[in-house]
Amino acid sequence: MSTHEAVQAGETPSFAAASVRARMRYQLIATMLSAPAIALMFLLLIGPVVAVLLLSFTDWSLGDSDFNWVDMATYQEMVEDDIFWKAIANTLIYVGIVIPGSIILGLGAALLIESVTVGRSFWRAVYFLPVMSTLIAMAVVWEFMLNAKFGMVSQVLGFFGVEAKSWLQEPDTALPALCLIAIWQALGFNMVLFMAGLTSIPRELHNAAEVDGVRSAWDRFWLVTWPLLTPVTMFVAIITAIRSFQVFDTVHVLTKGGPDNATMVLVYQIYQEGFEFFRSSYASALTVVFLGFIFLLTLFKVFVVERKVHYQ
Amino acid sequence: MSSVHIQNITKSFGKVEVLKDVSLNIPDGEFVSLVGPSGCGKSTLLRIIAGLEQQSSGQIRIDDRVIDNVRPSERNISMVFQSYALYPHLSVFDNISVPLRMSRLNSIQRLPGLRHLLPGARAVEKGIRADVEQVASLLDMKQLLDRKPGELSGGQRQRVAVGRAIVREPHAFLLDEPLSNLDAKLRVHMRTEIAQLHRRLGATFIYVTHDQAEAMTMSDRIAVLMDGELVQVGSPDDVYNEPQDIRVAEFIGSPRINTFAGEIRSDGGVDLLGVPTGLVTDAEAGPAQVGLRPEALRLVPVGEGVFAGTVTHIENLGAELMVHFVNENMERPAIIRLDHIERHRLDVGESIEIDFLPGAVRLFGPDGARVPTEEFMEKQLVNA
Amino acid sequence: MRRIRFGEIIKQLVLVIGAIIILAPFYQMITTSLKAPSEIADGTLSPIPREWHAVQNYTEAFTATPLARYMLNGVIVTASIFILQVLIALPCAYALSKLRWWGREVVFGLVLFCLLIPPHAVAIPVYLMFHSIGILDSYAALIVPWTISVFGIFLMRQFFMTVPDDLVDAARMDGISELGIVWRVMLPTALPALTAFGIFSVIAHWNDYFWPLIVLSSREFYTPPLGISVFRNEEFGFEFGPLMAAATVIIAPLVIAFIVAQRRFIEGITLTGMK
Numbered sequence: 002m003s004t005h006e007a008v009q010a011g012e013t014p015s016f017a018a019a020s021v022r023a024r025m026r027y028q029l030i031a032t033m034l035s036a037p038a039i040a041l042m043f044l045l046l047i048g049p050v051v052a053v054l055l056l057s058f059t060d061w062s063l064g065d066s067d068f069n070w071v072d073m074a075t076y077q078e079m080v081e082d083d084i085f086w087k088a089i090a091n092t093l094i095y096v097g098i099v100i101p102g103s104i105i106l107g108l109g110a111a112l113l114i115e116s117v118t119v120g121r122s123f124w125r126a127v128y129f130l131p132v133m134s135t136l137i138a139m140a141v142v143w144e145f146m147l148n149a150k151f152g153m154v155s156q157v158l159g160f161f162g163v164e165a166k167s168w169l170q171e172p173d174t175a176l177p178a179l180c181l182i183a184i185w186q187a188l189g190f191n192m193v194l195f196m197a198g199l200t201s202i203p204r205e206l207h208n209a210a211e212v213d214g215v216r217s218a219w220d221r222f223w224l225v226t227w228p229l230l231t232p233v234t235m236f237v238a239i240i241t242a243i244r245s246f247q248v249f250d251t252v253h254v255l256t257k258g259g260p261d262n263a264t265m266v267l268v269y270q271i272y273q274e275g276f277e278f279f280r281s282s283y284a285s286a287l288t289v290v291f292l293g294f295i296f297l298l299t300l301f302k303v304f305v306v307e308r309k310v311h312y313q
Numbered sequence: 314m315s316s317v318h319i320q321n322i323t324k325s326f327g328k329v330e331v332l333k334d335v336s337l338n339i340p341d342g343e344f345v346s347l348v349g350p351s352g353c354g355k356s357t358l359l360r361i362i363a364g365l366e367q368q369s370s371g372q373i374r375i376d377d378r379v380i381d382n383v384r385p386s387e388r389n390i391s392m393v394f395q396s397y398a399l400y401p402h403l404s405v406f407d408n409i410s411v412p413l414r415m416s417r418l419n420s421i422q423r424l425p426g427l428r429h430l431l432p433g434a435r436a437v438e439k440g441i442r443a444d445v446e447q448v449a450s451l452l453d454m455k456q457l458l459d460r461k462p463g464e465l466s467g468g469q470r471q472r473v474a475v476g477r478a479i480v481r482e483p484h485a486f487l488l489d490e491p492l493s494n495l496d497a498k499l500r501v502h503m504r505t506e507i508a509q510l511h512r513r514l515g516a517t518f519i520y521v522t523h524d525q526a527e528a529m530t531m532s533d534r535i536a537v538l539m540d541g542e543l544v545q546v547g548s549p550d551d552v553y554n555e556p557q558d559i560r561v562a563e564f565i566g567s568p569r570i571n572t573f574a575g576e577i578r579s580d581g582g583v584d585l586l587g588v589p590t591g592l593v594t595d596a597e598a599g600p601a602q603v604g605l606r607p608e609a610l611r612l613v614p615v616g617e618g619v620f621a622g623t624v625t626h627i628e629n630l631g632a633e634l635m636v637h638f639v640n641e642n643m644e645r646p647a648i649i650r651l652d653h654i655e656r657h658r659l660d661v662g663e664s665i666e667i668d669f670l671p672g673a674v675r676l677f678g679p680d681g682a683r684v685p686t687e688e689f690m691e692k693q694l695v696n697a
Numbered sequence: 698m699r700r701i702r703f704g705e706i707i708k709q710l711v712l713v714i715g716a717i718i719i720l721a722p723f724y725q726m727i728t729t730s731l732k733a734p735s736e737i738a739d740g741t742l743s744p745i746p747r748e749w750h751a752v753q754n755y756t757e758a759f760t761a762t763p764l765a766r767y768m769l770n771g772v773i774v775t776a777s778i779f780i781l782q783v784l785i786a787l788p789c790a791y792a793l794s795k796l797r798w799w800g801r802e803v804v805f806g807l808v809l810f811c812l813l814i815p816p817h818a819v820a821i822p823v824y825l826m827f828h829s830i831g832i833l834d835s836y837a838a839l840i841v842p843w844t845i846s847v848f849g850i851f852l853m854r855q856f857f858m859t860v861p862d863d864l865v866d867a868a869r870m871d872g873i874s875e876l877g878i879v880w881r882v883m884l885p886t887a888l889p890a891l892t893a894f895g896i897f898s899v900i901a902h903w904n905d906y907f908w909p910l911i912v913l914s915s916r917e918f919y920t921p922p923l924g925i926s927v928f929r930n931e932e933f934g935f936e937f938g939p940l941m942a943a944a945t946v947i948i949a950p951l952v953i954a955f956i957v958a959q960r961r962f963i964e965g966i967t968l969t970g971m972k
Contacts, residue, residue, distance in 0.1 A: 030792075031801070032792075032800075034788035034789060034792040035788065035793065035804055037789070038785050038786060038788075038845060038850060039789070039807070041785060041845035042807055045819065045823060045842055045844075045845050046811045046814050046819060046845065047807070047810070047811065048822070049819035049821075049823050049826075050814055052821075052825075053818065053821060053822055063825065063828070106715075110712075113711060113712055116708060117712065118705060120709070125959075126956065126959050127719060127720065128716070128719055129955075129963060130719065130720070130955070131719060133948075133952050134723075134951070135921065135922055135925075135947050135948050135951070136904055136906070136922075137906050137922035137925055137926055138921075138922070138947045139722055139948070141926070141929050141944055142723075142944055143722055145729065145941070146721070146725050151737060151739065152725075153721060153724075153742060156742065188719075189719075193966060193967050194967060203396065203398065205395075205396050205398040208360075208363075208385075208394065209392070209394055209398035209399075210411075211365060211384070211385040211386050212365070212386070212390065213386075213391075213411045213415055213477070214386045214411075214415035214416050215386055215411075215415055216386045216387070217420065219420065220420065220423060223424070225400065228400070228402040246815075247817055249817070249906070249907050250906045250907070253906070253910070253926075254926050268817050268907075271821075272907070272911075275821045285821055291817065291818060292814075292815075292818045295813065295814075296813055
């Protein structure tokens with residue numbers, strides 16, 4: 002009896018101590034497990050973002066031994082830079098064409114493939130193939146296809162009586178040609194996301210529509226498919242926008258921003274200023290603008306698209 | 314309203330035959346339940362009637378019109394789905410008005426937004442609003458019309474699904490386990506409501522359920538499906554009292570009917586656990602199964618019973634008691650239903666004696682089919 | 698029944714036309730890689746070359762530039778990146794999902810914040826950093842920036858959240874250390890998610906062009922995309938045969954892997970596409 006009490010009395014504090022020790026132990030373990038990730042996050046992501054922000058307020062260029070704080074002077078220069086505005090405009094046009102193009106075609110492909118009875122996985126694989134292919138290699142192929150003399154595109158268009166051009170070298174067709182390549186590549190990706198969205202629509206809803214007197218695929222699309230697919234569509238639009246904003250590879254390989262800055266886009270300008278002219282501060286200011294766009298899009302995605310739980 | 318005729322319907326999915334030559338005539342205004350255990354093909358049959366599934370062979374008629382090649386949207390049949398299948402993005406009002414818009418507006422007027430702009434469409438919309446509101450007041454859900462399905466409780470969603478079905482005047486209503494997603498209490502309540510709705514509309518209802526209690530309480534007639542075959546069709550009383558197959562006897566009624574090992578003697582007499590039942594039959598001699606509903610058994614004083622047993626378990630349901638008992642000849646415990654007043658006499662482990670009325674005995678052959686019996690004491694005596 | 702068949706035929710026809718456009722570049726690439734320069738200059742679209750030039754084209758692709766070396770570099774870089782990403786992300790994802798500790802929410806917030814940062818945005822400071830410590834133009838320069846994958850942490854953490862705590866507790870009762878739990882309990886259960894992440898990571902870094910372009914100057918470290926771009930600029934101005942042969946070789950590994958494991962790839966991309 003007394004020993005029992007003694008044990009109990011003695012155990013309470015030691016138990017608490019053990020619990021504190023256990024908590025300390027987990028704290029230590031968790032910190033150790035995540036330390037490499039945290040360190041690298043600061044070193045390679047957060048630190049550099051802060052550095053870009055700071056650099057944009059200096060006049061530093063790679064190779065300079067020291068620098069001055071110049072407040073907004075770099076941004077001032079940027080606002081007065083025609084190429085910058087050209088790059089912004091081109092990027093927005095590019096995004097504005099690629100989003101609807103790849104969404105409409107991706108959705109169309111998804112709907113068609115889901116509605117046929119044979120060859121679904123075959124078609125899905127075919128339309129997805131460009132997503133898997135190294136864009137640089139395919140850009141080189143597209144350059145060849147768009148070659149005025151012996152490219153396939155010129156020949157096929159020639160068959161329809163359209164005059165052959167050096168599509169990538171003409172100021173008015175270079176950017177659309179890049180959009181075409183982007184749509185060609187993004188279509189399959191969007192299609193797969195739409196297919197996932199389509200399969201999440203309950204089959205009974207389509208049955209209910211049938212029974213309610215919906216006769217045509219057209220009515221079914223507007224009554225059931227499209228409304229239920231809206232969240233997916235918004236989502237696909239945003240990620241397509243984020244990806245398109247980062248267009249660089251095709252520009253660098255095929256047009257170098259030309260002709261006459263007709264395909265100058267934001268990331269390409271960052272690359273030129275930062276790694277060809279080594280004007281680090283100016284490139285940083287451009288990067289801040291670029292980051293601003295991406296942040297806006299992502300915030301829109303997080304707060305509008307993902308929060309907008311229509312139903313359920 | 315119309316009659317529905319199901320003729321020799323079979324349906325196979327690959328090699329699996331889910332419906333085997335099912336025929337059923339449903340007169341105008343009848344409430345028929347298709348009942349059976351899950352996987353018996355009842356939902357498939359309903360989907361064939363709706364046109365959502367194509368039969369492998371056989372014919373469906375509505376009145377005199379063969380509808381086998383008619384699409385679901387052209388059959389003018391409405392359906393309440395198990396999951397309700399409400400359009401999640403539409404308000405209750407819009408959900409209920411979908412069938413009306415589909416039939417009354419043309420495809421241009423139906424385009425999103427246009428039905429409020431085109432003058433012709435506006436007039437039709439007015440009529441639709443009136444009809445929807447009438448249905449809403451009939452189902453007592455006028456206050457829900459502006460809500461989205463996601464904001465409704467299970468019972469309210471179910472009501473909306475019913476509303477969408479009754480807003481037009483279809484040839485028949487198909488209901489596919491409409492109560493299975495509700496909690497037990499609400500289910501009992503909705504049973505009454507649907508039965509009342511049927512009486513008020515006087516329409517043809519085809520109701521699929523795996524719950525025999527729903528079928529018993531609501532239907533004019535019950536059609537029992539087992540393994541793709543229509544085993545018996547009849548009124549609830551009929552199916553309960555005169556089951557034509559042991560599977561029907563076992564499926565209908567809760568608690569389940571007691572089945573005992575029996576025998577048809579060569580003289581035609583029927584034995585139950587080796588005890589004569591006082592029944593005779595013309596069927597061939599051999600083993601048989603004897604069914605006795607729990608309420609057909611009676612507890613009698615020691616010495617007066619036909620057979621004895623030991624109480625293994627007592628379920629107290631308040632108004633009545635289910636007493637489980639077993640004896641050495643029985644494969645599994647049997648159940649006897651007792652009034653509550655008899656409770657004081659019993660305890661688990663106690664020995665009891667059981668009696669029954671010969672008229673309550675249902676005899677089934679080795680293949681499970683019902684065997685007709687007669688209650689001829691004299692004949693038995695003569696043969697003895 | 699007849700109407701349904703008719704619709705199906707129309708749909709299949711539309712799909713065939715779409716597929717022709719989708720596959721046209723592949724067709725042009727492969728057929729050109731088989732043809733002689735004279736025939737390419739004629740611009741014929743015929744699938745079968747008049748004169749088979751495949752051996753010459755592919756031989757030239759591999760001999761005129763160190764294409765095999767580029768491919769090997771690609772394998773070394775993508776494999777190293779993926780292994781390091783897993784080694785760093787998995788323990789962190791475990792700590793974020795299955796341990797209670799002070800600072801957990803802050804770290805997860807950081808992860809979410811870092812998800813927003815596109816790789817181009819940090820290129821300048823990271824370049825400057827590598828420049829100052831002198832590791833530009835090396836395998837390290839190609840690999841190190843990608844060792845931290847916040848997306849990997851995020852994805853694995855989401856997956857680990859669905860693993861029952863009981864499993865972790867049972868492993869603790871069996872005397873497995875916390876790090877042991879990560880590798881011996883969580884990793885095997887997370888294999889589907891890890892596969893998806895692996896597919897995502899390998900595709901992204903096999904195809905990456907921007908970063909190698911910036912940090913590399915020596916050919917010996919070139920990855921396939923950089924290889925083909927240089928190829929095009931210098932080696933063969935108008936020698937499309939070998940150029941297309943090289944393009945075919947570079948896209949082949951991923952395309953073949955995709956054709957072999959189509960469903961895996963599409964599931965993986967769908968899952969990670971939600972980024």
